[in-house]
Amino acid sequence: MAPRADGLTLALPKGRILKQALPLLRRVGIDLTAAWEGEHDRRLLFELPAARGLAGGVRVLLVKPVDVPTYVEHGVADVGVAGADTLGEEARDLYEPLDLGIGACRLAIAEPAARPTPLRRGMSLRVATKYPRLTLNHYRSKGVQPEIIPLFGSVELGPITGLSDQIVDLVESGETLRQNNLREVETILYVTSRLIVHPASLKLKQAPITALIAALRDALATEGSASAARNDSPARPTGSEGTA
Ligand SMILES: Nc1ncnc2c1ncn2[C@@H]1O[C@H](COP(=O)(O)OP(=O)(O)OP(=O)(O)O)[C@@H](O)[C@H]1O
Numbered sequence: 001m002a003p004r005a006d007g008l009t010l011a012l013p014k015g016r017i018l019k020q021a022l023p024l025l026r027r028v029g030i031d032l033t034a035a036w037e038g039e040h041d042r043r044l045l046f047e048l049p050a051a052r053g054l055a056g057g058v059r060v061l062l063v064k065p066v067d068v069p070t071y072v073e074h075g076v077a078d079v080g081v082a083g084a085d086t087l088g089e090e091a092r093d094l095y096e097p098l099d100l101g102i103g104a105c106r107l108a109i110a111e112p113a114a115r116p117t118p119l120r121r122g123m124s125l126r127v128a129t130k131y132p133r134l135t136l137n138h139y140r141s142k143g144v145q146p147e148i149i150p151l152f153g154s155v156e157l158g159p160i161t162g163l164s165d166q167i168v169d170l171v172e173s174g175e176t177l178r179q180n181n182l183r184e185v186e187t188i189l190y191v192t193s194r195l196i197v198h199p200a201s202l203k204l205k206q207a208p209i210t211a212l213i214a215a216l217r218d219a220l221a222t223e224g225s226a227s228a229a230r231n232d233s234p235a236r237p238t239g240s241e242g243t244a
């Protein structure tokens, strides 16, 4: 299917990020909730009417979170939403104009509370993770060259079963670590979801993309001041991005 020449195509991550992105998108006139009927709805492509400043309508693709950058990098989607963890794991040629502040969590090292493994230069260590590249870079910066054991989920089982000594995984509330008797050792990266843009789309569809970025920025600013007025801002400061 050819990308839309007139409107915009958005690649959105299915799952928890989508739930947080929906209200924000609705506030800028992209109302997926009017078409999408929730998690039982198996459709993956939606054609929405034109939003404010976006002549030609909006096509929404619902994809696996880790695949969003691929759709945008190949120009199939003009714009996408992806976590800083996903973006940091694989270097891509993408424009990243906005921190959406949603999907806040951190990428951290954890280990069994009862079996700590202090890091020593040159030691041998097995680390289970969904993030081999970010993990290797972090340990190497400390003079440790771990054996990476790639997993795709339930990473916390690694040290419990003896598959690994430590894990590198996302932590939000810390509940999964707690319930599995693991303790957080160190934060590698603070994570939020970002708006990403295909570089060519930015040139060819400058007006609608600039309008979308401005509308999202306004919506985030209004939300930020409303939340500050209610004194319910998130525990982690926004903009706490990059390597910890
Ligand atoms: N516990 C969490 N709290 C907040 N954000 C998270 C959490 N876990 C993951 N994220 C963010 O959400 C993104 C997607 O997470 P994940 O790959 O686990 O998919 P999911 O939302 O469970 O959906 P699916 O299972 O369909 O892939 C991550 O890349 C990260 O940016």
Ligand SMILES: O=P(O)(O)OC[C@H]1O[C@H](OP(=O)(O)OP(=O)(O)O)[C@H](O)[C@@H]1O
Residues within 6 Å of the ligand: 152, 153, 154, 155, 156, 169, 170, 171, 172, 173, 174, 175, 176, 177
């Ligand atoms: O600190 P918490 O609030 O407990 O959240 C952290 C958990 O959330 C994510 O898992 P997810 O639910 O995506 O399941 P997964 O293990 O299949 O990736 C992450 O991989 C942790 O396991």
